[in-house]
Amino acid sequence: EDTGYDCSRLTARLPFLNEADKLKLVSRASKLGDGSRHENSAEHSWHIMLYAWVLAEHSPSTVSTDRVLQMLLLHDLVEIDAGDAPIHGVTDPAALAALAVREEEAADRLFGMLPSDQGAPMRAVWEEFEAAETADAVYAKSIDRVQPVLLNLLNGGGSWLDYNVSLPQLDTRVGGKVNRGAPEVWTYVRAQIEPWFRKAGRL
Amino acid sequence: EDTGYDCSRLTARLPFLNEADKLKLVSRASKLGDGSRHENSAEHSWHIMLYAWVLAEHSPSTVSTDRVLQMLLLHDLVEIDAGDAPIHGVTDPAALAALAVREEEAADRLFGMLPSDQGAPMRAVWEEFEAAETADAVYAKSIDRVQPVLLNLLNGGGSWLDYNVSLPQLDTRVGGKVNRGAPEVWTYVRAQIEPWFRKAGRL
Numbered sequence: 001e002d003t004g005y006d007c008s009r010l011t012a013r014l015p016f017l018n019e020a021d022k023l024k025l026v027s028r029a030s031k032l033g034d035g036s037r038h039e040n041s042a043e044h045s046w047h048i049m050l051y052a053w054v055l056a057e058h059s060p061s062t063v064s065t066d067r068v069l070q071m072l073l074l075h076d077l078v079e080i081d082a083g084d085a086p087i088h089g090v091t092d093p094a095a096l097a098a099l100a101v102r103e104e105e106a107a108d109r110l111f112g113m114l115p116s117d118q119g120a121p122m123r124a125v126w127e128e129f130e131a132a133e134t135a136d137a138v139y140a141k142s143i144d145r146v147q148p149v150l151l152n153l154l155n156g157g158g159s160w161l162d163y164n165v166s167l168p169q170l171d172t173r174v175g176g177k178v179n180r181g182a183p184e185v186w187t188y189v190r191a192q193i194e195p196w197f198r199k200a201g202r203l
Numbered sequence: 204e205d206t207g208y209d210c211s212r213l214t215a216r217l218p219f220l221n222e223a224d225k226l227k228l229v230s231r232a233s234k235l236g237d238g239s240r241h242e243n244s245a246e247h248s249w250h251i252m253l254y255a256w257v258l259a260e261h262s263p264s265t266v267s268t269d270r271v272l273q274m275l276l277l278h279d280l281v282e283i284d285a286g287d288a289p290i291h292g293v294t295d296p297a298a299l300a301a302l303a304v305r306e307e308e309a310a311d312r313l314f315g316m317l318p319s320d321q322g323a324p325m326r327a328v329w330e331e332f333e334a335a336e337t338a339d340a341v342y343a344k345s346i347d348r349v350q351p352v353l354l355n356l357l358n359g360g361g362s363w364l365d366y367n368v369s370l371p372q373l374d375t376r377v378g379g380k381v382n383r384g385a386p387e388v389w390t391y392v393r394a395q396i397e398p399w400f401r402k403a404g405r406l
């Protein structure tokens with residue numbers, strides 16, 4: 001019988017959505033605000049989407065919030081295969097290059113599960129985020145970077161303690177990217193975190 | 204000095220974003236696909252945003268995916284104060300009415316943390332979702348309801364076992380809402396879950 005729906009497109013889509021569930025099992029370096037446990041990449045993605053929406057007026061370039069939300073919704077999916085690389089943990093260029101290869105393979109596999117007329121544009125959104133060239137991607141990257149800073153401040157140090165991070169290291173690894181996409185936010189947040197690094201003797 | 208940014212708007216926004224972090228601590232009735240633990244409301248929100256985007260063409264009404272994503276991003280925030288009410292656990296009308304009051308109070312508090320020209324339109328998005336009248340809200344609700352069904356199927360029964368759910372109960376509590384916003388999806392998913400209920404003697 002003709003049920004009036006295209007069975008094959010749902011047959012491709014539901015396994016993709018089931019596979020995406022695994023992002024909830026990818027643990028990040030940052031801990032929740034209350035320090036009770038590490039954050040996972042799915043809930044992190046949700047949180048930074050809220051950040052991106054709430055902070056959008058602090059982007060110096062005009063951005064499409066809708067497109068930024070799409071980027072952030074997808075941006076960590078490849079971690080299902082490639083894992084999360086802590087920003088203060090993986091800094092070696094060779095390791096980062098190997099990771100980029102694993103992430104491309106993950107994108108092939110995951111976006112390849114969808115009907116191609118859907119998977120290809122979604123993959124393009126992810127590639128745009130990774131390239132960090134468009135205004136939307138630059139802003140999205142700044143939001144992805146600033147959220148763990150706020151979590152660390154909330155929980156008393158978090159990954160700064162675990163990875164023995166100094167303020168100059170944070171400026172290099174995080175500040176530059178946040179400053180590029182959301183300079184007002186970085187100015188504000190940096191003033192809030194400076195006392196922590198001062199007190200910890202990590203200036 | 205004039206730093207060129209409006210300090211007071213960030214001063215309101217960052218505490219809101221810190222508060223939102225607590226949604227990661229709200230546990231839901233459903234378990235992850237691998238059954239290893241219960242899902243929390245933040246990662247659930249992320250997952251259903253991906254659902255909504257991927258399945259959008261199965262909405263019989265034309266929907267704005269961007270607006271649906273906004274709804275789903277915000278839809279569970281009130282659970283930070285009001286908690287999650289399991290759909291198969293809280294069915295008493297008086298309890299549901301009391302919950303609705305707690306959720307309104309939560310919306311007052313949480314959206315009230317933002318600058319009012321931002322908090323008010325966000326709250327309106329949440330109210331639109333709750334009212335389930337517009338095409339966007341009807342579709343968003345259908346997605347919110349169908350995702351736990353897929354998780355239960357993946358992990359071998361999940362909350363259907365915990366709450367002793369029959370297929371007629373599922374049809375009433377879940378199927379009607381999914382069918383309203385995404386009938387093709389419900390037809391497809393119901394055919395997939397029927398064997399589980401048959402085997403479990405829960406038809």
Ligand SMILES: [Ca+2]
Nearest residue numbers: 279282287288
């Ligand atoms: Ca809910």
